[in-house]
Structure formats: structure tokens, C-alpha cells
Amino acid sequence: MRVEFCASCGAPLEARWAEIVIECHYCGCQNAPGARGEPVPATIPDDGRPRFGLDGRAYVLQGHLASGDSSEIYRGRWTKRLGELVVIKVLRARADQDLLRNEFKTLQALLQSEAQGASHFTRLLPQPIGLGPLRRGDDERLVSVFRWRSGFQQTLSEVLSHYPEGLPSRVVVWILKRLLELLGFTHQAGVVHGAVTPDHVLIHPRDHGAVLCGWGTATPWSEGRQARLQALSRAWLKHYPSTVSRERFVSPRTDLAMAARCALLAGGSRSYEDFGPLPPNLGMVLVLAARGHFDDAWELREKVDRESAVAHGPPSYNPIALPGWDPLPGA
Amino acid sequence: MGYGNYSHDAHVAMTSKRQTVNTSEVFTQRTCHELMRPMNVGKRECRDSEAHPNSVGVVFALDVSGSMGEIPSRLATHTLPAFMKAMLDSGVADPQVMFMGVGHAVSDSAPLQVGQFESTESLMDQWLTWMYLEGGGSGGNESYELAMYFAARHTVMDCFEKRGRRGYLFITGDEPPNPVVSAAQVKNLMGDDLEKDIPLADMIEEVQRTFEPFYLIPDAARGQKFAWLWRKLLGDRVIVMEGPDDTSYVSAGLVALLEGAVPDLAALVTRLREAGVSEHQSAAVARALTPFAATLERDGTPPPTLGSATLPEGEGQSGHDR
Numbered sequence: 187m188r189v190e191f192c193a194s195c196g197a198p199l200e201a202r203w204a205e206i207v208i209e210c211h212y213c214g215c216q217n218a219p220g221a222r223g224e225p226v227p228a229t230i231p232d233d234g235r236p237r238f239g240l241d242g243r244a245y246v247l248q249g250h251l252a253s254g255d256s257s258e259i260y261r262g263r264w265t266k267r268l269g270e271l272v273v274i275k276v277l278r279a280r281a282d283q284d285l286l287r288n289e290f291k292t293l294q295a296l297l298q299s300e301a302q303g304a305s306h307f308t309r310l311l312p313q314p315i316g317l318g319p320l321r322r323g324d325d326e327r328l329v330s331v332f333r334w335r336s337g338f339q340q341t342l343s344e345v346l347s348h349y350p351e352g353l354p355s356r357v358v359v360w361i362l363k364r365l366l367e368l369l370g371f372t373h374q375a376g377v378v379h380g381a382v383t384p385d386h387v388l389i390h391p392r393d394h395g396a397v398l399c400g401w402g403t404a405t406p407w408s409e410g411r412q413a414r415l416q417a418l419s420r421a422w423l424k425h426y427p428s429t430v431s432r433e434r435f436v437s438p439r440t441d442l443a444m445a446a447r448c449a450l451l452a453g454g455s456r457s458y459e460d461f462g463p464l465p466p467n468l469g470m471v472l473v474l475a476a477r478g479h480f481d482d483a484w485e486l487r488e489k490v491d492r493e494s495a496v497a498h499g500p501p502s503y504n505p506i507a508l509p510g511w512d513p514l515p516g517a
Numbered sequence: 518m519g520y521g522n523y524s525h526d527a528h529v530a531m532t533s534k535r536q537t538v539n540t541s542e543v544f545t546q547r548t549c550h551e552l553m554r555p556m557n558v559g560k561r562e563c564r565d566s567e568a569h570p571n572s573v574g575v576v577f578a579l580d581v582s583g584s585m586g587e588i589p590s591r592l593a594t595h596t597l598p599a600f601m602k603a604m605l606d607s608g609v610a611d612p613q614v615m616f617m618g619v620g621h622a623v624s625d626s627a628p629l630q631v632g633q634f635e636s637t638e639s640l641m642d643q644w645l646t647w648m649y650l651e652g653g654g655s656g657g658n659e660s661y662e663l664a665m666y667f668a669a670r671h672t673v674m675d676c677f678e679k680r681g682r683r684g685y686l687f688i689t690g691d692e693p694p695n696p697v698v699s700a701a702q703v704k705n706l707m708g709d710d711l712e713k714d715i716p717l718a719d720m721i722e723e724v725q726r727t728f729e730p731f732y733l734i735p736d737a738a739r740g741q742k743f744a745w746l747w748r749k750l751l752g753d754r755v756i757v758m759e760g761p762d763d764t765s766y767v768s769a770g771l772v773a774l775l776e777g778a779v780p781d782l783a784a785l786v787t788r789l790r791e792a793g794v795s796e797h798q799s800a801a802v803a804r805a806l807t808p809f810a811a812t813l814e815r816d817g818t819p820p821p822t823l824g825s826a827t828l829p830e831g832e833g834q835s836g837h838d839r
Contacts, residue, residue: 203777205681205682205683206681225681235826236826236827236828241749242718247826247828248823248826249821249823249824249825249826250823250824250825250826250827251821251823251824254836255835255836255837256835256836256837258828258829258833260826261821261823264752266752267725268754268812268813269752269812270748270752270753270808270812271753271811271812276828276829277829278829278833278834278835279832279833279834279835279836279837280832280833281835282835282837285837297741297745304741305736305737305738305740305741306737308741309737309740309741309757313745315748315749320828322828325830327829333748333753333808334808334811336807336808336810336811336816336818337807337816337818339818339821392818403837416839417837417838417839418837418838419836419837419838420836420837420838421836423838509819510819510820511818511819512783512817
């Protein structure tokens with residue numbers, strides 16, 4: 187049995203979709219451009235969408251995903267047959283060129299880290315592929331290319347737009363735990379993210395995934411040395427602990443406070459001093475963390491885990507219901 | 518080559534008998550088997566037959582160095598029947614499997630060993646266990662590019678010639694790629710005259726005309742070291758597994774996804790669970806396959822909402838306070 191479904195209407199198609207151009211009997215759409223029965227082209231034919239070359243590869247921009255503080259962010263594809271999907275950041279504000287470069291270099295270095303758990307946690311970081319210029323006529327601007335991360339296509343801000351009253355507290359717990367685990371690794375590897383805002387938390391609503399993007403202001407950090415942020419995200423100035431907004435000095439404590447602030451917002455709280463509808467003991471831990479009481483991600487994670495067990499019982503599967511997403515089969 | 522019927526039960530019986538036996542008792546070759554030498558072999562053929570009218574060529578190029586010998590060993594003692602069963606369960610009725618052994622072209626005595634395409638369990642098993650697990654594995658990268666060269670230039674497959682469908686090439690390894698296919702090594706090992714070395718990127722282009730190539734890395738620790746180097750060449754065709762035992766299921770899953778035998782990853786996991794694969798292993802296989810399934814847009818996630826791909830112009834505003 188072979189099953190293939192039309193990308194346009196969902197009707198079953200004939201087999202050989204990866205090899206030859208096939209037309210759907212129901213809606214008439216084709217699986218690839220070209221004449222019916224012809225081989226699927228080795229490269230994606232030019233349909234007028236922007237393209238550029240970098241490090242010997244050509245990429246096509248498929249569409250706009252989001253606007254970041256410095257860049258416009260697109261989904262793209264390496265233009266080979268079955269070429270990989272990518273995220274492309276095109277610098278919008280030229281003055282932020284240093285931040286785009288910093289993000290790329292910081293992530294490249296983190297991927298080579300030998301800190302404990304590196305082989306697991308490095309897979310949760312954005313995977314840099316290329317950094318270079320995109321030229322069109324006289325216009326030249328910096329672009330960076332990263333691997334596409336399956337399922338991580340909505341930020342916490344976007345998820346919360348579907349949940350104006352906040353997410354269930356069990357969901358808040360898994361989001362925060364994933365963030366703390368990742369931050370525990372990056373801190374051990376000597377890097378502070380420095381901008382853990384709801385716009386920089388990407389959520390996998392089905393698989394209990396939460397990862398960080400927006401590493402442009404990440405900074406090296408080590409015990410006894412002060413690390414300073416190059417820039418603050420203007421849309422989230424109140425999300426930074428007040429000492430950071432004033433003096434710009436950051437440490438793991440900063441990341442943990444900002445992660446806890448994300449969790450408070452996710453739980454439906456309207457202020458970082460109030461835990462809103464979250465269970466009180468869990469909520470108090472978050473409020474203390476949001477004030478900067480913790481500097482060890484794993485210690486905070488353990489506290490969250492403990493209070494969650496009291497409030498909710500053992501961990502369970504709690505996907506976030508979002509349009510288009512189905513829970514895992516059998517869950 | 519490639520006549521006969523595949524029998525899962527017989528194959529399980531054959532491999533399970535070996536599970537308590539040492540690797541050296543299963544792989545008894547102490548030098549390259551005469552029939553596996555690649556010198557002047559012409560073409561390895563993967564042909565249709567009455568019993569197998571829709572043959573699909575599957576080549577396993579297995580790194581047989583010390584750090585990677587575990588995969589051929591586990592295939593011979595545990596997991597090859599699982600691969601064949603998963604293929605049949607996925608609707609690929611007539612797979613024909615050829616094994617190659619890959620070592621180091623400079624330091625090994627048998628850097629490339631090649632079997633034949635087979636569809637019966639005993640013959641598949643014979644070629645697999647005739648492989649010489651030379652060990653070694655220090656002082657340079659294994660010669661994976663020679664396996665690509667052999668697959669591209671020394672195989673002929675009815676799946677491609679008659680039906681325009683590519684075969685599958687699974688290379689297992691844990692070393693960075695070599696930059697070129699060396700003309701001197703090709704001459705030494707296979708007897709072919711090449712005018713000059715072939716850049717690896719060109720070799721990969723060539724092998725993709727007839728095969729769907731994949732590079733399988735056995736675990737995340739080795740993936741962290743080498744996957745990025747291979748990804749530059751192969752993109753998401755580099756699969757980082759969570760353990761060498763997943764090789765069979767991961768390979769069969771790739772074939773099933775590309776053949777359209779399963780609509781997406783979730784359906785593949787359901788198939789694996791129904792076939793008795795543990796929840797833990799099914800999930801590990803799904804995780805390893807997720808990036809490539811995303812490339813196929815078969816990862817079971819909704820397509821992202823995309824706006825127009827219009828590029829920014831002029832001097833755009835920064836959202837940062839300096």
C-alpha cells in the first residue's frame with residue numbers, strides 16, 4: 187500500500203510523488219512544477235520568489251515568518267530536490283549588524299561546547315548554517331541561515347494570543363522546565379542569553395518543547411567577571427530586571443528572572459509581582475525567581491518540580507491546543 | 518542476483534541463534550573475502566524477477582572501523598530481520614539489499630568490500646557476515662566517498678532503469694568527509710581510470726541521480742562532532758540517531774517516508790508500535806527522522822503561516838535600545 191496526499195486538498199495521490207510530476211484527480215494541483223509525468227526537477231524552478239546564494243548553496247525565500255528586533259525572518263529552502271528547510275534572517279536595521287554576527291558566532295561556539303549534556307542540549311539550539319551578504323542591485327545586507335526546527339514555529343507571545351487568560355499551570359510548568367534545562371546548559375557553557383522574552387521562546391505545543399531564539403545580545407559570562415548587554419529589546423524593557431535596564435550588567439540570575447517572568451505571563455499573571463491564577467506555592471517560587479533570587483537554573487528547576495508535584499501530582503502529558511495541531515496518537 | 522523469497526521467520530531464527538556468540542565467531546573473515554573485492558567487478562545488478570517484479574535497490578555501506586563495527590555486528594545478530602520486516606510492513610514488497618564495508622583507503626587492507634544485491638535472507642546474511650571487520654579507525658577519515666563512487670558507477674538497478682525510481686544508499690559513519698574521491702585510490706581498488714580526483718560535492722550530485730543517499734551517525738555525541746560537516750554537503754540527509762541499534766528502523770523509516778508508504782511520522786510510529794517496537798525505541802527513531810521528515814513536509818506538524826517573501830528595503834528601524 188502506498189499513500190500520498192495532495193498538499194492542496196488532502197486527497198490521496200498516486201505513488202512516485204518524489205520522482206515524477208503528478209496531478210491530483212480531485213483539485214488538479216501538482217506535486218511539483220512541470221509537465222505531468224516529467225521527472226521532478228533537480229532544483230526548485232524559479233517562480234519569482236527572492237533567492238540568494240551563500241557558501242555555494244542557493245536558497246529561495248518561501249515566505250515571511252516574523253519580524254525580529256533587528257531582522258525580518260523568513261522560511262526558506264535550499265533549492266535542490268528535497269533540499270533542507272531553513273530559517274533565514276535578513277537584517278532590516280543595518281545598525282544591528284554586530285548583533286546578527288554575534289548571534290551566529292555565539293551559537294557556533296555553543297555547538298562546540300563540551301559542557302555537561304552538550305550532545306543533548308546543543309540539538310535544542312538554533313543550528314547556524316551560513317552568514318553572509320545578500321545583494322540586490324546596490325542594496326547589500328547581512329543574512330544568516332539556520333536549520334528549520336520542526337514544530338517550533340510559534341513564539342510564546344503568539345501562543346498566548348490564543349490564551350488571553352493564560353495557559354493551564356501544568357503547561358506553564360513544562361515550558362519553564364524546558365527553558366531552565368537549556369539555560370542550565372548555556373550558563374555552564376559560559377553564555378548568558380540576556381533576552382529571555384516571550385518573543386524569544388519558541389514552543390512545540392504537541393511535544394512539550396520550549397527553546398530559545400534571539401541570541402543577538404547573548405554574552406560570554408564567567409564567575410567573577412561582569413558581562414554587559416550590548417542592547418535591550420525596546421518592546422520588552424519592563425521584562426528586564428530593573429538593575430539590568432539601568433546598568434546593563436547580566437549574569438545567569440538575569441536569564442532565570444526573565445524566564446520566570448515569561449512563566450508568570452504564560453500563567454495569566456498581569457504583573458511580575460503577582461502569580462495570578464497559578465497555584466500559590468508554585469507562584470511564589472516564580473515571583474521570587476522573577477525578582478532575581480536564583481542564580482542556578484537546576485536549583486530553580488528542582489524547586490519548580492517540587493511545587494508542581496504538590497499542586498498537580500506527577501508530570502503528565504499536557505499538549506497546548508492550537509489550530510492545526512493534533513495530539514500524539516494514543517495520547 | 519536478487520532471486521528468491523524473503524522469509525522473516527527464517528531470518529529471525531538465523532540471527533537469534535547468534536545473539537550469545539562473539540562478534541569474531543559471526544564475522545570469521547580475517548582478510549577481505551575474495552568475492553567482496555571491488556577490483557574489476559563491472560556492475561552489481563539489482564534486477565526484477567517473476568517473484569520480485571518491483572525491486573528496489575537498498576545499499577548499506579557500513580563503516581567497519583573499530584568505533585563503528587558495532588553496527589554490522591548488531592545487524593547480523595539482531596536487527597537486519599527487523600529492517601526487512603519494516604520494509605515489507607511499509608509496503609516495499611521487493612527490497613534487494615547489498616552490503617558494502619567501508620574502511621580507510623590509506624591504512625586498511627580492505628578499505629572497500631562489496632557484496633551483491635540479494636532478496637533472500639540467507640544470501641543477504643551471507644554477504645553481511647563475509648565482511649571483514651578490520652577494526653583500526655585511527656589516523657584519518659574513513660573512505661565513505663569510495664562507497665558513493667561504487668554505488669554511482671558500479672551498480673545498475675531496474676527500479677531506476679525501468680521505473681525511474683531511485684534506490685537507497687545508507688552510509689553509516691562517525692568521521693568527517695574526505696574532500697575528494699581519489700583517482701589513485703579508485704585505480705588501486707577498482708581498476709577504473711579516472712582523469713582526475715572527483716570533488717566530493719560532485720560525487721554526491723552524481724550518486725543522487727540514481728540513489729537517495731543518507732549518512733547515518735550512530736549517536737548524539739558523535740553527531741555533535743561531525744554532523745555539521747556532513748550537513749554542508751547532504752543537508753537533512755544526515756541522520757543523527759540515538760543509538761546504533763536504531764539503524765534498521767531509521768533506514769526502513771526513511772524508505773517508507775520517501776516511498777509514500779506512510780503519510781507522516783506519526784503514522785510511521787504507529788506502524789512501529791504495531792510491529793512490536795518499544796515505545797522508547799519508536800520515539801527515538803521518530804526523533805532521528807524528524808528533520809528529514811520536515812524536509813519532506815511529512816513531520817506531522819501544520820505548515821507555518823507565511824506572509825509575503827518581500828525583502829526589507831532601505832534603512833529599517835531597530836527594535837533595540839543601545
